[in-house]
Amino acid sequence: MSAELPGMKLPSVTGIAPADVVDAHMHVGDFPLFNVRMDADTLRATFAHYGISAGMVFHPDNQYVREVVDSVDGAYGLVWANPHREGFLEEAVELFDHPRFLGVKLHPLLDAYHPNDPALHPLIQELIARDMPVLIHCGHPIFTLPWSIEELAVSFPDAKVILGHMGHGNIVYINGAIDVAQRNANVYLETSGMPMHTKITEAIDRVGEHKVMYGSDAPFHEVGVEIRKVQVSGLGPEMLDRVLAKNARLLFFGDEEASAPVHR
Secondary structure (H helix, E strand, O other), X not given: OOOOOOOOOOOOOOOOOOOOEEEEEEEOEEEHHHOXXXXXXXXXXXXXXXXXXXXXXXXXXXXXXXXXXXXXXXXXXXXXXXXXOOXXXXXXXXXXXXOOEEEEEEOHHHHOOOOOOHHHHHHHHHHHHHOOEEEEEOOOOXXXXXXXXXXXXXXXXXXXXXXXXXXXXXXXXXXXXXXXXXXXXXXXXXXXXXXXXXXXXXXXXXXXXXXXXXXXXXXXXXXXXXXXXXXXXXXXXXXXXXXXXXXXXXXXXXXXXXXOOOOO
16 A cells, blocks of 8 residues: 555556666755645655655755655755855765765756856865765756756766756757767766656667666656656666666665665
């Protein structure tokens, strides 16, 4: 029986939910403009319903995210870093020492900065030193086009850079994201919100089987729909498991076969 909350009707997972999912892209908080929200209870119910063993969650309020990851098994935080905000680097470094923060989320579109802004360079150096990835919103002008993010990846070839949404809804940007990941060994692709299911298989073929991972962008996108998109992409069972779980587990936890770290 799936976990649900009063007033919350989750769709059936019959024929949808695989044995294990690691979700690389989830938001927590209240988003009235979009009529969606994801609090700790909803996140917990979503994990149980869809078989999500680990989810990377974030919000501009990092302390709120800390409360969520401390209360939900399987939830891990990415630090939302905004170079316009005073003390952003110090806050990030402090949270990196928390066992349930595993990297950084950058949203240059919402926060209005270039991905290779020198103000971010000390943060990227910290990530490299700690072997942590950075997930960057990708797919909208003027700040989050694949080629702008590529400038950061080229400047820091040891950084692990994930193109969130792998170009999003524009075929030019989707193809550009795949091109960037093919050119740069340190660039990975995440599938949320990208509508063209066959591009997932193309990405695996072009950039490598370890560099494409599932994300939902919940609650902005429905988790089951995003899972199903991967399942109908044309991948075989082994590659499905890799995209839906193993690749993100390898990138965030360091071992594609390991379970997520025990909640401490």
